[in-house]
Amino acid sequence: MNKARATTSGRLLTLLAYALVLCTLLPLLWLFSTAFKTRVDAFSMPPKLLFEPTLDNFRSVLEQGDFLANYANSLIVVVATTCFTLLFGITSGYTLARTRSKGARAMGMWIILVRMAPPIGFALPFFLMFRTLNLLDTYPAMVLIYLTVTLPFATWLLAGYFQGIPVEMEEAARIDGCSRIAALFRVVIPSAWPGIATAAIFSFVSSWNEFFYPLIVSGRDTKPASVAIQGFISSAGVNWGELCSAAILVLLPVFAFTLFAQKGLIRGLTHGAVK
Amino acid sequence: MTLVREAESVDGAGARPVRRRARFRHRSRGEAASFYLLIGVPFLVLFLVTFVPLVVALWTSLLDWNLADPAGAVFVGLENFTALAGDPAFWHALLLTAYQVSATVALQFALGMPIALLLARRFRGVKVLRSLYIIPMMTTPVVVGLMWRMLLGTDSGLVNYALSLVGIGPVDWLGDAGTAMPAVIGADLWLSTPFVVIILLAGLQSIPQEVYEAASVDGAGGLRVFLHITLPLLKPMIFLALLFRVMDAIRRFDTIYTMTGGGPGNATETLDLHAYFAAFRDLEIGKGAAMAMVMLLIIMVFSGFLLARVRADDRADG
C-alpha cells in the first residue's frame, strides 16, 4: 500500500514475499518432479533433487487405456456443462439484473441458499432420481448435476455484470429498431463479455475439479479423470510416479486457464464476492 | 404492455446502489412471448436442478430405507432425526466439523491478512507473484489431497524428511489420531488461503492512497493505521470472505476423502464424510438424507446470521 521504500525493511519484505510464494508452490513443484522419477528415485531417502528424468510414468498412465477415456469423459461433460451454464446463466442473470419483482429477489436468495447447501443434499436425491430414470452413468445426468454447482454461481456473477450495464444503452438500441432479444444479444452480451468469459472459466474449472458428484453418479462409461485418479492410490497404492503424472495431466487444463485468464479470474472472484 | 424495471448497479465494495427506471415496450405479442420463453426456460432449469432435489432429499429423510434391504422404504416420520440426536457417532462428526471449520477459517485469516498486506505492496515482480500465488486455489482438490498424502508419507514423504533434518520424527501424520486432523486442515489452508488473500487484496487496493497519507500526516504509526483505518475499511470484504470460506470449509469433502478417508478411526470423519458413508457405503439412504437436512439447516442459520451482519454494516456505513 505504501510506496516501497528502498529501505532494508522494504527489501526484507520483498524477499519475504518471494520466499512465501516459492514455499507455497513447493508441493506442486515436488509433484511435478516426482512425475518424472522412476519408482526407485521416487522412494529414495533423502529425496533426490537431481535425477534422470523419465517419461515412463506418463507412458504407463496413458497406456492403461482407461485413463484417456476418463479424460475424454471429463472434457465432454465439462464442455457441455459450460455451454449450458452460459446459455441459462446469461438469460437468468439478465432477468435477475433487470427485475426487482419479489419473484426475482426470492430467486436471488434461493441461489445463495443452493450455493451453501451440502453436496450430499444434492448427490443423494439426484442419485435416487437418476436411478429411477435409468440415467445413472450417462452424460446428461452428469451435466445436470454439475449444473447445480455452476449455474447458480454463473447466474449470480452475470447478474452483477449486467447490472453494471446502463439500461439506456438497451433503450437506444431499441429505438434503433431492435427487439428485446436482439438488444440483449447486440448490446448487453457484448458489453458483459469479460463477465461471460469469467463465468465460462469458472464453470469449466469447477466442473473439471468436481469429485463428489461424479463419485456417486458416474460409472464405467462416464467416469471423469478426477475420480479415476483417486483409483490410482488404491490399486497402484504406492506408485507415486504414475499417480503424479496422472495428476499433472488432470491439472493441465486448469493451469492453462489460470495462467491465461488471470485478470478476469481475480476480477470475477472479487466481483462475485463483493456482490 | 409495459414493463417497469429497476436496475441496481453495484461496483466494488460498499458502493451505493444507483437506481434507474426504464420503460420497455414489446413491439408485438410474439416478441413478448419469445422473450419470456428466453428468460423463463433458464429459470425453470435452475429451479428444476436445485429445488426438486432438495424436496426429494427432504422426503427421503423421512424414510427408513436401506438400499440393500429387499423390503424397500418405509415411512417413519422424524425417526431418522431422533435417531441422529441419540447417535454419538453423529455428534462426534458434528463437533469434528465445527473444529475443522473454525480452525481452518481462523488460521486462514491469521495467515491471509499478513500475506495480503505483503502482496499489496508495490515492488518488482509483484504482479507475477500474485498470479503464482493463486495457483493452489485452482488446483483440483482430489489432486491436492493425493499430493499431501504423498508429502506427509512416513516412508518417503518430504515433510518427514524435512523434520528429520532437525531431528524430529518420523511423524505418522495421517495414521495418528492426534495429527490427522491438523494435517487435513493444513492441506485446506494450502488450497484456499489464496482465496482469502485475493479478496483482502482487492479490498486493500480499493482503499484510496490519500487516506494513508492523511494518517501519516497525523503521525500515526503502522500498527495504529492498520487497526484504525485499514481494518475498518476492509470489514465488508472480511465478512464476505468469511461467509464464503465457512460455507466451503463445511463442504470440504474431496481432500479429506483422499487423504484419510475419514480415518484413522473416525478422527477426520466430518459430517460430509459421515453422511456419505451412511448413504453410499452402508446404504442407509434415509439416514444420509436426514444428515444432509441437518447440515443444510446449520449452514442456513449460520449464513443467515452472517448475511444479516453484512446488511447491518452496509446500512450503518451507507
Add this chain to the structure above:
Amino acid sequence: MQSTTARALVGLLLTTTALTACSGTGGDSPELSLLLVDQASTKELQSTLIPRFEKSTGIKVNVELVPESGMDAKLALSLSNNSNQYDVVMTGAKNWSTLVASKWIKPLDEYVNDPKTAPKDYLGGFPGQLLETIKSGGHYYAMPYQVGADILFYNKKMFTAAGLDPSKPPKDMNELIETARRLTKADRSQAGFVGRGTREGNENSFTWIMMWFLNGGHWAEPGANAKYDVLTEKPALTTADQYKRLMSEYAPKGAAGYGFAEAQLAMQQGKAAMWLDAAQLGPALEDKNASKIAGDVGYSVLRGTGEDYIVGAVWAFSMTSTARDPKRAWELIKYLTGKDVAVSQAVSGTNGSPGRTDALADPAVGQKFNPEFVKALQEAIAHANPRYTPLIPEGTQIRSALSLALSKVLSGEAGTEAAMKEADDAIRKIMQ
C-alpha cells in the same frame, strides 16, 4: 457480428447435445459387461486374457476395474439399480449375503448341474469341499476364482540374521508375537511384522479376523437368535490386544494406514520380516523385478483351535439378475474360472491361489511355484473358512464397525476394550 455469436452459441449447444445423446450406443455384436476388483490378476485379465476370450467367442466384453476399497459400495449401488449394466460381477464371500438376500445375483444351479454347460473337466477341477462352502442357502451363486487362504510369509534372511531358524517359523499367535518382537530392530528400520491397518475398504478387519479365527473366534451362523455382538468376548479382546501389539510395536511406522498393497511393498523392500495375508498376494514377493527378497521367502500356515481356523477369502464370479444374455454370461464365468486362465495366471504370477486343484497340479505351475508355497497353500485351503463376514445383509456394516474400532485402537484414539465395546454397541444397533 453479434448474430454470429448467437449462432456459434446455438451451434455449440447442438454439438454438445449430440455428444451427450450419443453416449452408450453399441454395435450389434453381443456384448457383456464385467465388473472387476482392481488387482494385478484382474489387470491381466483385462489386458490379455479377456481379449483372448473375445477373439475366440466374438463376444465383446466391457471391463471396469474398481479399487477393492470401493468395491462393496460399487456392487450394492450398481446392482440395486434396475438399470444395472453389469452382466457378470466379481464378488467376495463377504458380499454374497447381501447380494443373495436382495436377489441381485442369480442362482447358477441350472448351469452347474447341467453337464452340457458345466462339463466334468470344468467342474472336477474345483476341490469338492470348496464347491460346498461357496453355496448360499443350498444354491450356487458364484464360481470361485481365487481362494485367498491366509499364509504367513516371512523373510528367511532376517530370521537367520536374528538368530532364528528359518525352517521353524512361528506356529501360533503367541509364537508369532514373540518372533515379531525378536525380529524388530529398535529404530524400526526392520519391522518384525506387517499387516493391514487402514479402515478403507474395511481392510484392517481382514487381518484381525485372520487372527481372531486362529484364536477360536467365529461368526454365528445366520438364524433367528444369531448373535453378532461378540467383540467384547474373550477371543475378540485377546485378538484386539495382539493385533494392536503387532501393528503398533512391531510393524513399520505408518502401518496404521497400510492396505494390502503397502504391506506387500514393505515385504518386497525388506522393511518387514513377516506378513500374514491372503495367499494370492504371495507370488509377487518372488518377482525378481519388484522384490528385493525374491528367493528368501518362507511360507507357513499358523495353527488355531478347531478345524477351520484359516480365513478363506474367496473371490468369485457371479451373474447379475439383470444379465441380458445369461448363456453368454455363463460362458464368460466358465472361462474366467476355468483351468486355462488359472494356469496361465499362476504361471505369470498374478494369481497365486487359484480356486482349482487341477491348475495347482499342472506341471507348468509346479515348475513356476515355490514348492513350499504350494504346500502351505494346500494346507491353508484344507482349513479354510469363507464365512469371515457374517452371512447376513448387514455383514458389511458389521465389518465397518469392527474396522472403525481397530483403526481407533491403532491410532491411539481409543483403548482396546473401549473401542471394541463401542463396535459391539454399534453392531447391536445395526441388528435392531
